[in-house]
Amino acid sequence: MTDLQLGLLIASGAIVGAVYGFNWWQEYRYKKQANKAFSRNQPDVLLETPKNMVRSSTTGARLEPAVDAPRSEPLRNERLEPALSGASRVDFDLTEALPEDDLPPVIARTPAPAPQREPVQRVEQQRAEPARAQAALESEDVEVLATSQLDPKLDFVAEIHAGELIPAAEIPTLPGPKRVEIIGLNIDDQWEIVAPNSTSSFAELRIGLQLADRQGALTPEQLNAFCMGVQQFADDFDAVVTFPQRSSKLQSAQELDEFCAGVDVLIGLNLLAVTQPFPMEKVRALVDQAGLVRGPDGLFHYKSDSGKTLFTLANLNQKPFGPTSEGLTLLFDVPRVAGGIAVFDYLTEFAQNLAASLAGDLVDDNGKPLTSASLANIRKQLGGIYAQMDDRGIAPGSMAALRLFA
Template identity: 30%
Template structure:
């Protein structure tokens, strides 16, 4: 074999080796990041002792002092302003989340004249809880609105849902004036009257119905207020380079205090009180979470969302949302964007946070403070 042939063979081998190496590099770069690659040979020790490769921990967020943002009025009082596309997209980037997902069931709040039509049912004598339970309607809704019957306990003097083995000296029935389905209308009010009258006849009570026109007008006014002061906000976190596996996302989120929700692909940050709605929700593709080998599933984006009216102001949910988004983006080499993929500026998020303070003030002025039982019922 000539010297030229040997040289060409060597060059061909080098080119082939380069192609193989390049393809291997591309494959490695496009593979989703997994939990295993984070700590190298000392990953197990790092997980036991605390991952020193992460730039944050739950304590970092807990100890961080959050500055209150002075309210800035937008175009609509109490609603996030929309002066430029970034701010509009930030307000619209939310994912609809069930606020009680992953939480134990809480006791249903009682009827409240602020958000309910309440009809007293007069009794001539005490009635047993067993008799009331047997006479209750088969459904607890009137149209799209929740319906309830409460009884005044002869033993405790408190209003409660009827219970077997108890005695009651007064009754009241109610239907919610408004929710996210809209205001109570004439047809629903009439259905309420029919349902209550049938129950009253069965237990020997006399209902005292309020005026329909007054209550329907009150429902419309409450619905108008609620429509102008509802807010569901969200950020989208997008991978800058390599995709993420579900386990990789879950491990980083867990270090910020997120725990698995009731559905695949959902994690929640619990509130400070038992039974309270989650402060934040983190959502990613449920199909990826349920894959046979989740570590081979590739996620290019995740959503971080806040149901504003369901979380108490004192939890400082928006500030914590920004902190969590920033920490996750830094640790996972991602960026915080709106739902259109445009990066969110600090100024845009500051403006939204200020407008939320105005929204909280408006809710407080109507005794519908964010996170209260009344607010959670109205904005549902």
């Protein structure tokens, strides 16, 4: 054995011995600290926890998050005026309502108290209560409107939980192939629609991408691009984002699109001039009498009391109106109209009266005459379409229907 090998062997042994000694010393030090810590008289955190910090198990209720749980405030349909109006409340004085002999001993011997300022304060409170109630109802309406903008059956909803409040001005516009809607939970713990001009800040956000519309169902590529944009936005604010299962949502989008395609019907009733073109002055007089109004798009609209279009009157082949017309077209967008059967009955009656007044022929899109029997057949098919929509839970003319058939 050479001197070099002997030196290396001695050096290796010294290193191993040093490591062993260091580990033994560390183990001894930690053991001594542990014995010292456990030798103290520590309280039992399970037995000595204050009672108000322990959940009661007698109620049987599950203490789970309930962001969308129904609120306990009065419903908007309830009549709040009698309870809140100062004029409707009457304060009875028992000393005037009963004779002195009939009063209980304590009341009979007690002198009448001196006038206090409490009634005045109560009247002032009663006057302020209607304003507070009105503000509460308006706030509730804002929250109901916001939460109704997103529907898990119609939207892919991503949830963002931020560590710090996110100002509305710093929330970007997320482009998407379908309708994108953002609502946020503000500092008052209320949901509101996130608008670019809003001054609110939000601790939570819900970003929804609609699954289907008249352009078709959401595709995997479109969904992936949307998720990447939301994830990037969340990363910029060190926020946590959660997504629904993409495969199930894409399947729901396909099923929803197939359903929409089956009920997406546009009924057109055409009125053709026979001998000479229709004079538009006479047409305008007839449509005004029937309640139709000229819209910014140049069409005549028959609207509901709430201002929603029920059906329209257009020039044949969608051409702009001139002094005369070779034909007119009445268009009825089936899934977008509430109370469609009654509207269709009025539509057919108006179309027949218009044809009689203008001496025109009422035909379908193929030029086939529309008789009473054919209109009755269309009405029957219309009832079947509305039944399918009701079974699906998408009422004709509802917000969901207006979104899907846009």
